[in-house]
Amino acid sequence: MRTYFPMILGLLLTACNTPGPHFRGLPATRVTVDGSTFDVRVRDRLAEALRVNPEYAPRFGPIRGRAAVAMQKVSGCKVTEVRGDQALATGLLDCGNGPPRVTMRPGSAYACTPVAALGSETEYECDPI
Template sequence: MIRVLALLMLAACSAGTPHFRDLPATRVAVNGSVFDVRLRGDLAEAVRVNSQYAPRLGPIRDRAALAMAQVSGCPIADVLGDAAVTVGVLACDQKAADRLLMAAVTPTHYECIDFGTYKSGLDTGYEVFECTPY
């Protein structure tokens, strides 16, 4: 009974915010951070689901942007949030994304290697990427 309760509580942690709650999540790992990514319109949400000691937003923000880009197939114009939940603006239509940004931001380019799907136990698995700036 305790195991079931603990499993339900853990599942609720990655349920997503109200705007993204009913959408299916794609689990992606980028450089040691694991995210559940959901897409709705021109927005993407990345919920970090693994534990990390004292994560700072800077590195988590970059990893979340990479995860959202991998799932959506679009560049990410901007990312807001904290070390647990971030929301990104998708820039599939670059002209629309330019209107959303108040200042020009020089994007950092990354080269990502897809290491395939990680599976453990009953988990359905998730994509694992290792990304380095160039």
Template sequence: MRLLCGIFLPLLAACNTPGHEFRGVDPVRVSIGKSTFDVRVDGTYAQAIRLNPEWAPRFEAVAPRGAMAMQKVSGCKMVRLWGDQAVMLARLDCGAGVPPLPPTLAYDCELEHIHGGYADLICLPRL
């Protein structure tokens, strides 16, 4: 039993561990729709780690929420997105972006759909 705990416990602890490029960067927790992410930004790159369980999520379904979380935390426009439904990475263009979120550690965000393919993201600090 100890052997099994010794094998699986470190694996479970790594579920929210950032990639080596983002070690030492404090995460900002953002909830958008039914997804919650820890977002880390380092220069022109961002990482979003999805924290909540979702039944069989596809990358195409989770990616827009992860992308919005990274854009909102960084204040930058996303140029490229890659990864999977659990961990997403983005290249950012910070030349002309949206205003970043004030420095706090957790936000609840709602996606307001607007016609023409555009949407507003409304974020409030979690108390």
């Protein structure tokens, strides 16, 4: 039994950072928004933001907004709805008439900081890290 414990623990830990079935095999773009770090993947009119950093008891409300910013920055599309939970969020994209315009290089990492508040929307600028 003791010989199986490290193997079981390893399998459980590797499952913590696994994309959903629709996004498997796609490279992730790592984006940090207001202290939350996400691996973002885009396929068709959907985006997935998988939170990869530890945060103490986050509520989905603030995480939802940060995930939406990350998905919008990576896809180049407006995020119309975010579903999911604190760890894994899926966004519905409105890209107009064309496909998503991926604006950040997959496999890279970016940090997004707020630069201006326009009405109820905050504008973010993202730089490679």
